[in-house]
Amino acid sequence: KAGVTQTPRYLIKTRGQQVTLSCSPISGHRSVSWYQQTPGQGLQFLFEYFSETQRNKGNFPGRFSGRQFSNSRSEMNVSTLELGDSALYLCASSPTTGFNYGYTFGSGTRLTVV
Amino acid sequence: AQRVTQPEKLLSVFKGAPVELKCNYSYSGSPELFWYVQYSRQRLQLLLRHISRESIKGFTADLNKGETSFHLKKPFAQEEDSAMYYCALSTKTGYSTLTFGKGTMLLVSP
Numbered sequence: 510k511a512g513v514t515q516t517p518r519y520l521i522k523t524r525g526q527q528v529t530l531s532c533s534p535i536s537g538h539r540s541v542s543w544y545q546q547t548p549g550q551g552l553q554f555l556f557e558y559f560s561e562t563q564r565n566k567g568n569f570p571g572r573f574s575g576r577q578f579s580n581s582r583s584e585m586n587v588s589t590l591e592l593g594d595s596a597l598y599l600c601a602s603s604p605t606t607g608f609n610y611g612y613t614f615g616s617g618t619r620l621t622v623v
Numbered sequence: 624a625q626r627v628t629q630p631e632k633l634l635s636v637f638k639g640a641p642v643e644l645k646c647n648y649s650y651s652g653s654p655e656l657f658w659y660v661q662y663s664r665q666r667l668q669l670l671l672r673h674i675s676r677e678s679i680k681g682f683t684a685d686l687n688k689g690e691t692s693f694h695l696k697k698p699f700a701q702e703e704d705s706a707m708y709y710c711a712l713s714t715k716t717g718y719s720t721l722t723f724g725k726g727t728m729l730l731v732s733p
Binding site: 512542544551552553554557565567599611612613614615616617 | 667672
């Protein structure tokens, strides 16, 4: 069965622009979470969506937002990009929420802000 | 707030040697602990969960609540074990949020 699919794989944006990243979870998985990975901070939780509702949010500014659609696909948006937003953004899906079965991660979207 | 500490950025061993990747956590409640692995040019993947008490690819990890540790062990390292290993913690608060350690790079030399 298909894994977690993230598009695009690579993005280069200019400071001040906005960006939208997409994630398609494993079929049947209803929980989608997003993580930011940087060399300095490591893997940091952004937010989790379950049944189109944001269940939890990490310690990131309001410029970071997301949503989930009825088919469980999710998007995250970063507005007014800053150089420090350059990172690998990982999406992960799980069958459900509230109990951690262990995520299945996508390959990530590498965002570079110049 | 919870925290996961992996004290070693890099662990280098020879093939056949025992391996122990250290993980310590701080959390006042009862956590769920995980080890994730990322091989070169591959995606992050779950290696094992403490609740399953399983052994995957010869690796085991025991949760020691007294020492708040969840060290990953393997008696005989193989070259294919070379990868980045992340310890992660989830709290039983109704959410699936993972708090990751900074990771340890394991290099197994022939």
